[in-house]
Amino acid sequence: MSTMIKSVRALAAAASLAVAAPAFAAGETPHIERQQWSFSGPFGQYDRAQLQRGFKVYKEVCASCHGVRLVAFRNLAEEGGPGFTEEEAKAIAADYTVVDGPNEDGDMFERPAVLADRFPSPFPNEQAARASNGGAYPPDFSLLAKARAAHRGFPWFVFDAFTQYQEQGADYIYALLTGYEEDPEGIEVPSGQYYNHSFLGGQFIGMAPPLSDELVEYTDGTPMTLDQYSRDVAAFMMWAAEPHLEARKKMGFRVMVFLIIFASLLYFTKQKLWRNVAH
Template sequence: MNKLVTSLVSLAFLAGMGVASAVAQENHAAAPAAEHAETPHFPIHHPKETDWSFAGPFGHYDKGQLQRGLKVYTEVCSACHSMRLVSFRTLEDLGYSEAQVKAFAANYKVQDGPNDEGEMFERTAVPSDHFPSPFPNTQAAAAANNGAAPPDMSLIAKARGVTRGFPQFIFDIFTQYQEGGPDYIHSLLTGYQQPPAGVEVAPGTHYNPYFASAAALAMAPPLSADQVTYDDGAPQTVDQYAKDISAFLMWAAEPHLEERKRTGFMVMIFLVIFTGLIYLTKKSVYASKEH
């Protein structure tokens, strides 16, 4: 009798240990899932799609918009952001003459050298030079911007973008959507707002639900109405400024977009005609053959 009682107690103890172990494992497995569920995904809002002149297989740049975008970059963005991969002479693609580009480049100073004494020196920029950085080095840029160096803008329109996910990326194959970078930049520049109730942001940061890395970023809203004066009568609004600088940065990142699209269209036409000729040739060769 004592052995039976002892056996029952042992079985109950083992069963209890098994249940406790199972519960512990379940809680351990659920912990990462709960933590993942509590972690917000960024950006909070996906970028708004904008109607760009350069979108689609027949898209092209609006030179007037690119010139306005250059003006926004020069008067606003260039105070913090460099474009070290863009040379002044490429501005002729925006409709400027060689003399205008030369005069524009002369507004900048670039470092050159060494001279005969082995020292570096500053000189007036020429069209073959690139846009200079507003800071002498990365450390100086970070020190002037709360520890984070502003990114170079040369390729930012191609480097920035948000994964669109399923099934949108399937549709993008057929719609030829390639404007994720400009859409993101435009949404970011126009997306600054007060944080919703219950959302706290770190001191010195600014809430923006379109920012790809966090709920807030250190860069303050850079644009305001009537900040840049346009000469062509375009609206001087934050939305228009954001569109113009986004288009300009797209051109800076892909200056040969129009040529690429024209070449791609001609290649597709050639392939269609070539396929038709192959089909007709095959039909002619095998017309008299018995199948």
């Protein structure tokens, strides 16, 4: 009986893989093109205006399904972030309600969020999230830009170590958001799913196209296009995943300068001490 159950499970798993990833049966993976980001390279920095636009896209479009539970409202006003003032961050927090408690009666209660609070999740639990999204679980955005990426094979990852290429996640998010297409001829898309040529899960994705032209209003003159929205929210998600990126790069540069100076001092000290000693 156990052998029969294992056989059924194996067949089910094989069938699900055949449906989920028909285009990747031969080991293919979607080609994710590299994009230009202000935060790329050893001296890269976040574009404050882009982060604010990306937050606007997230808040008005993505926040109904995806949370950023590891990001606190105070982070919006911290150095290296979107550059909101403390008053602006407080106003953003006041638009949210969080559960607190227990109170003196032992009951939980709701209150307006403050800077110390983290962004509340749109759903109380995973089961509620799946029930509201046809069984699919919308991932949290906090670390998604670092966790999801099209991994580059040999020898590219060796070059990436020297070029400091670390934007695979942002590249993938941008490619995914702009990768929706009409159902290709000859390919049957399962009911409730959508065709996306950049989706690493196999081209069929349960998330409907979330962005379109002129969906979110920009007031700084930036083009209100699908391409721009995708870039901005991908940059915001990169910041959410690595809010201390700028500080890390500055510290790394200082360490390299120190090591070069220290190595030089050691070399000249050795030359001074051992110059007249016969070997």
